[in-house]
Structures are given as structure tokens and as C-alpha cells.
Amino acid sequence: MFSGFMVNTWLAATVVAIVAGVVGFFVVARGASFAAHALCAGAFPGAAAALVLGTSTLGGLVAFAALGVAGITWINRKGRRDVATALTLVTLLGLGALFLSMASEYAPEVESLLFGQILGVSSSELVFLVLVATLCVVTIGVAFRPLLLTSVNEDLGQTQGIAPKRADLAFLAILGLATAMAVPVVGTLLVSTLMVGPSAAAQILSPRPFVALMASIALAATTAWLAVALAYRSGWPVGFFVGTIAALAYLTARASTSARRRC
Amino acid sequence: MKRALTSGATPVLQVEELTVVLAGRVVLDKVSFALTRGSVTGLIGPNGAGKTTLLRAILGFERPRSGAVRHLGIAKRATARIGYVPQKVAFDPDLPLRARDLVGLGLDGSHLGFALPSRRRRTLIEAALEAVGASGFADKRVGRLSGGEQQRVLIAHAVIRHPELLLLDEPLANLDLRSEREIVDLVAGLARERKIAALVSTHDVNPLLGAMDNVIYLARGRAASGGVDEVITTEVLSSLYGRHVDVLRVHGRFVVSAASGDLLVDASTTSQAEPREQ
Numbered sequence: 054m055f056s057g058f059m060v061n062t063w064l065a066a067t068v069v070a071i072v073a074g075v076v077g078f079f080v081v082a083r084g085a086s087f088a089a090h091a092l093c094a095g096a097f098p099g100a101a102a103a104l105v106l107g108t109s110t111l112g113g114l115v116a117f118a119a120l121g122v123a124g125i126t127w128i129n130r131k132g133r134r135d136v137a138t139a140l141t142l143v144t145l146l147g148l149g150a151l152f153l154s155m156a157s158e159y160a161p162e163v164e165s166l167l168f169g170q171i172l173g174v175s176s177s178e179l180v181f182l183v184l185v186a187t188l189c190v191v192t193i194g195v196a197f198r199p200l201l202l203t204s205v206n207e208d209l210g211q212t213q214g215i216a217p218k219r220a221d222l223a224f225l226a227i228l229g230l231a232t233a234m235a236v237p238v239v240g241t242l243l244v245s246t247l248m249v250g251p252s253a254a255a256q257i258l259s260p261r262p263f264v265a266l267m268a269s270i271a272l273a274a275t276t277a278w279l280a281v282a283l284a285y286r287s288g289w290p291v292g293f294f295v296g297t298i299a300a301l302a303y304l305t306a307r308a309s310t311s312a313r314r315r316c
Numbered sequence: 317m318k319r320a321l322t323s324g325a326t327p328v329l330q331v332e333e334l335t336v337v338l339a340g341r342v343v344l345d346k347v348s349f350a351l352t353r354g355s356v357t358g359l360i361g362p363n364g365a366g367k368t369t370l371l372r373a374i375l376g377f378e379r380p381r382s383g384a385v386r387h388l389g390i391a392k393r394a395t396a397r398i399g400y401v402p403q404k405v406a407f408d409p410d411l412p413l414r415a416r417d418l419v420g421l422g423l424d425g426s427h428l429g430f431a432l433p434s435r436r437r438r439t440l441i442e443a444a445l446e447a448v449g450a451s452g453f454a455d456k457r458v459g460r461l462s463g464g465e466q467q468r469v470l471i472a473h474a475v476i477r478h479p480e481l482l483l484l485d486e487p488l489a490n491l492d493l494r495s496e497r498e499i500v501d502l503v504a505g506l507a508r509e510r511k512i513a514a515l516v517s518t519h520d521v522n523p524l525l526g527a528m529d530n531v532i533y534l535a536r537g538r539a540a541s542g543g544v545d546e547v548i549t550t551e552v553l554s555s556l557y558g559r560h561v562d563v564l565r566v567h568g569r570f571v572v573s574a575a576s577g578d579l580l581v582d583a584s585t586t587s588q589a590e591p592r593e594q
């Protein structure tokens with residue numbers, strides 16, 4: 054399970070996990086789990102559209118993630134964030150239903166987009182993954198302190214000259230990109246799980262921002278590796294294992310700290 | 317050196333004829349006052365009087381329709397010179413952020429990249445924590461501290477860059493009497509020692525008595541400012557509220573009461589703090 058075409062799979066899973074750990078840290082810290090889920094699910098119709106049009110799947114995913122970011126931001130100017138997110142999500146899913154009805158003969162591809170696939174990551178796709186991943190990780194690293202401060206309180210950020218709306222848009226854009234790159238590997242329904250579960254567990258385990266960020270990456274990577282290995286052995290979808298392990302990681306962290314009852 | 321040059325006559329903050337309109341409503345109507353170094357000023361008024369709006373306008377978060385806000389005589393906002401503690405900061409108890417991390421963000425939260433550990437940074441953070449009496453819980457998550465402890469950490473966050481102006485929005489809300497007293501003493505001490513002009517908003521004037529030098533009373537968008545005994549009087553407040561109110565002093569505490577019997581200002585009755593239209 055470590056040779057030949059599987060090498061690309063391991064590499065892809067690792068890259069996706071690092072991005073999920075880094076971006077997920079702020080998904081949890083900013084309380085953006087719903088936005089993360091909406092962007093993941095909302096990017097999927099882009100892949101369906103790409104199947105119908107015969108164009109690049111990743112291109113479709115990125116385009117629809119961008120539509121999602123624009124939708125959430127634009128509706129949010131007038132209304133509540135959760136409502137804006139929900140409206141954007143249902144609009145994109147509606148489009149997805151339409152495209153899927155046109156693309157009925159592509160059922161296997163659709164299923165792998167929904168639940169993830171461990172095979173079939175080509176070397177050129179891997180290069181694209183690494184490029185997007187680098188962009189996401191570097192951006193979050195550079196903006197770490199402003200993002201952390203605005204996660205605590207927007208007014209505190211604004212006092213130091215950080216425009217909260219701009220910080221939010223920048224974060225959503227990175228979240229959208231991370232989502233689009235991760236969907237083909239982990240599956241649209243479970244990308245947000247990989248972002249939320251390990252990060253939430255990490256934040257319970259350490260009260261220090263930097264340590265929690267590193268723990269988030271480590272837990273996301275462990276989750277992804279275990280999921281790929283188990284999927285390879287069992288033949289079951291990667292997504293099933295990602296979801297289960299991520300949830301277990303969070304519950305274990307919760308239980309272990311409430312047992313110790315410190316910090 | 318800068319201190320010596322700008323001390324004396326130039327007020328730290330000058331608000332001139334400030335008018336702010338939100339959603340078509342005049343929230344602040346030609347408000348004027350000045351704050352000087354080393355002084356504590358109470359910003360008093362019932363809920364909805366415009367206290368938060370005034371502080372946000374001073375920070376440059378709200379654009380005034382007319383009038384001016386001058387910092388040290390300059391009409392531009394200098395962020396390093398203002399420390400701000402917003403009203404009702406809610407911390408997630410699981411947020412991985414210790415008290416010392418939040419104070420560190422007050423020092424360099426807008427900087428890019430990660431905060432590299434340095435002796436200088438650590439010393440500054442320790443000093444700020446020490447100044448507010450927060451050293452004992454510096455390593456706890458802010459979200460798991462008590463209200464009074466969180467207020468101290470927020471004040472340390474606000475003063476770590478040695479601002480000239482400190483704006484605190486309802487810092488006494490939800491505190492018990494003892495914490496209330498401690499926060500008031502802390503702010504007064506910081507203002508005097510560091511020559512900061514502190515502006516502290518609260519709906520009840522009483523906790524600040526003895527600690528504040530001046531008062532700005534806001535009601536119906538208009539302000540009266542001056543010494544406590546000049547402003548908290550039957551004439552001044554009646555003119556602000558636009559109806560007769562009695563100002564009584566009972567055991568050293570003020571009670572502001574309308575003719576109909578409504579208490580306008582009282583520590584325990586915030587829900588009745590706004591005068592009803594007749």
C-alpha cells in the first residue's frame with residue numbers, strides 16, 4: 054500500500070491534511086464551521102458542471118467555491134451570517150441538482166466526489182494541490198496575528214487598524230480555495246469534517262495558539278493517513294473513515310480534558 | 317520628551333460639535349468636550365443614550381455627519397495612542413488563547429507572521445499583566461476567567477502600548493460590587509500614574525464617584541460636561557432629559573428620579589433607566 058500509484062495518494066492526503074489543519078484552526082476559532090461546510094458542499098456542483106462540460110474538475114470546484122464566498126459575503130452585508138450562508142448553500146446545491154440530472158451517466162465520478170477517493174490522483178493534479186496548499190498555508194501564516202485578533206473580537210482588531218470585513222473576506226477566500234483542492238481527495242461531504250474535527254480537538258488540548266495550530270495539523274494528518282490506510286484495506290470510502298476518526302478525535306479530547314479538569 | 321512638549325494646555329482629546337446620525341436617527345447632537353492627561357472622565361447615560369456610539373466615533377469607526385474629533389490637536393486618528401475595551405466582549409471558553417496571548421496581541425496584533433519569542437516582548441507582556449494585577453492567571457484561557465479577570469486582561473491589552481487615551485465601554489457591567497470597586501481603582505491608578513486620559517462609560521454614575529474628575533452626561537443625544545457637582549444637578553439633567561427630574565443625594569449616592577417616580581439612574585434598575593415618553 055506504499056508503492057506505485059499509491060505514493061501520489063499518500064502525498065495528496067498529506068497535503069490536504071496540512072491545509073485542513075491550518076485553515077481548520079481558524080474555522081474553529083472564528084466559529085465558521087457552517088461556512089466551511091457550506092463552501093465544501095457548495096463547491097460540489099462546480100465539479101458536476103465540469104463533468105457535464107468535460108472541463109477540469111478542479112477548475113469547476115474553484116469557480117463554485119468562489120461563487121460561494123461571493124454569495125456569503127454579499128448577502129451578509131444586509132443580513133445575518135448564518136442566513137447568508139444557508140441561502141448561498143441552497144442556491145449552489147440547486148444548481149448541483151440540475152447539473153447532476155444532466156450528468157447521470159457519470160455516477161462513479163460523482164460518488165467519488167461526494168465521498169472521496171484514494172486512487173487516481175495524477176502527478177499533475179498533485180502539483181496543482183501542492184501549489185494551492187502552499188498559497189493557503191503561507192497566507193494563513195502571514196495573516197496569523199490579525200486573523201487571531203479579529204477572531205477574538207472585531208472591534209479589538211479594528212482598534213489596531215485591521216478592517217474586520219476585509220479580514221473576513223480574505224479568510225473566506227482561503228477557505229474556499231482549501232475546500233476546492235480537498236474535495237477530490239476527501240470528498241465534498243467530509244472536507245469540512247477534516248477541517249473541524251482535528252482542529253476542535255487540538256484547541257481543547259492546548260491553550261496556546263501556536264501549539265494548538267501545530268496540534269491541529271498533526272491531528273488532521275493522522276486522521277487522513279489512518280483513513281487512507283483503512284480505506285485501502287477495507288475498500289470502503291475514505292470519507293467514512295475521515296468522518297469517524299475526526300469525530301472520535303474530538304470526543305476523546307473532550308473526555309480527556311474534562312477528566313483532568315484543568316486550564 | 318514628546319510628553320514634555322505636548323503636556324500642559326493641549327488636551328489629549330477634543331470633541332467639537334460632534335453630530336452622528338445612524339440609520340436616519342440623530343444619535344449624537346453637537347456633543348463637545350475635552351479630556352486632559354491623567355484624568356478620569358465618566359461617560360454617563362441611560363441605555364441607548366449614545367455612549368457606545370460616541371466612543372466608536374472617537375475611534376473613527378463611525379463617521380460623523382459634522383463636527384470634529386481631535387487627538388492632541390490633530391484631526392487624524394493615531395491607533396497607537398488609543399486603548400479601547402469594547403462593551404460585552406464575549407470569549408469562547410475553548411478558544412486557545414491565554415490571558416498573556418491576548419495582552420501580546422495588544423502589543424503587535426496587527427503585525428504579520430507569528431510573534432517570535434523575545435525577551436523584550438515577554439518583559440512588556442509581564443509588565444502589562446503585572447500593572448493590572450493579572451499575573452496570577454496569565455496562563456489561563458481568557459474564555460475561562462471570571463468577568464472581573466477578563467476586564468483586567470482587556471485593560472492590559474489596551475494599555476500595553478502606553479496610549480494617551482483609554483476608552484472603556486461599560487467595564488463595570490456584570491461585575492459584583494467588589495470587582496466593580498477594583499476595576500474603578502485600577503483605571504484611576506493607571507490614569508494618574510501613566511498620565512492617561514481615561515473615558516469610562518457606565519449607565520450608573522455612582523461606582524465612579526470619588527474616582528472620576530469629570531463627567532459627561534448623555535441623554536437624548538445631547539451632552540453636558542464638567543465636574544460631577546456641576547453636571548449631576550436637577551437643572552442640568554432636567555434640561556438634558558427635556559422634562560423635570562429630581563437629583564437626590566442619599567448616603568453619598570446619586571438617585572436621579574423623574575416626576576412620575578421612575579428611577580432614571582440606579583445601579584440595580586437598568587431596565588428603567590430610559591425615560592418614557594409622555
Ligand SMILES: Nc1ncnc2c1ncn2[C@@H]1O[C@H](COP(=O)(O)OP(=O)(O)O)[C@@H](O)[C@H]1O
Binds near residue numbers: 343365366367369
Ligand atoms: N448601527 C446602528 N444603526 C442604527 N442605529 C444604531 C446603531 N447603533 C446604535 N444605534 C442606535 O443609537 C442609539 C445609541 O446607541 P448606543 O450608542 O449603543 O447607546 P448606549 O451605548 O449609550 O447604550 C440607540 O438608540 C441605538 O438603537
Ligand SMILES: [Mg+2]
Binds near residue numbers: 403485
Ligand atoms: Mg453601549
